[in-house]
Amino acid sequence: MGFTSAWAISSHADETVGGLAPHLLPAMEADRAHPDAARRWRAWQREPLPDYRTWYAPDSENVPARVDIASIESFRALTEPGRHLDEVCGGTADPSFHALDDVWEGQSDDSMFISVHSKEYAVSSLFHAIGPRRAAQLPGWCGTFLFTSEEVRDSLPLVERALTFTPAERAAAEAQDWLDYDEREESVLDGPLRVWRAAADQGLGLCGVAMHVC
Template identity: 30%
Template sequence: MSATGVWVVGTVDDEQVRELLLTAVRSSPPPPPSAPAGVTTELAWWRGLAGESLFTRRTAGAGGWAATEDALRLYRFFDSCLDDSDAVEALRDAVMEQFPANEGEGLFAATARKANPFWALAYALGAEATLRLPGWFGDFLLDSAQVRACLPRAEEALALTGPRCRDVIERIQAWLDGLGDDPAHDADALLDGPLRVLRHAARTGQGVAGQTRWY
């Protein structure tokens, strides 16, 4: 069965952010903070790759990219960091209802067949830049003050130019081709879209939420 990975980033009214969090805590009090099993080891391993490519070019006849064993390991690490518990999925559903109806300054959505768009971006950026982004591997719910606080770090990670930008775009495409089925994905949008929403929210005094999902 085919699956589609989704990453959505959208503005949310500041008051709604507080209401959503309060409702979530009332219905399902959060457990004590804890990292997924093995995350420290895997994160150290990922940091140690230092921009190393985890994909190889297929033969000229086949074209495209092929995933190495290290690419599969990184995929498993990202998957282990995704919280798909009932309480978190319910919060994601409630947040989704608050997003703007149409994509524009306040909403960005990326989809990819058999691949998670945020995971492709994270691989392309590398560990250090990814950890400058808000939240936990693509999932976050911020009020307006938190948006303003995180925006400089997000701009540092995403506002890329020159060779660095070209390298990140190629790495995004390698992930979406080598581990997914979307070689023609608009890789540039994964840099521009989330930053557009964050900047818009900072200008207009709104909160922002991001979520990664599978359908």
């Protein structure tokens, strides 16, 4: 079954962050506290997945090659949009609130990073590309967070360590980022750090959400 997903990081004044908090923070915490979340995180930290091109046999999407299919599915479940936040952002939990209108509306290209893909999850590709050690340095939970301007400034060094690469590290990460980009799109390896730095410089907070668009 096909789907389209979006992962976005948007910049907001602290007053707006405060208004978003009652809608988003409980859902974010519920996804993080899911009974399987910590188990899946520990499993991936303990045994990172190898080159994604070895995950499945060449002629089948359902037959594992050198990787236990349970490990692949556990990682995908870890990094796909969490159910609670997905429902909130999509308007299912509360029809009066929707990420498109209440979080992303009015954002400029400079103040926002968004990655939209069919049958793929941007956070999954980013986390696989950078690996569990770097991913563990990223604040929030699997690409989702709601931070005030002070929290953005305080966390910027962590994000810089996680998403700054030597040329060799960059090449290795790009080889494991399986998303397709056109000339107008920004890589998951670039956009988050750009927006984080801009928000810290401008005294803004940040909201990171992942959801199914359709």
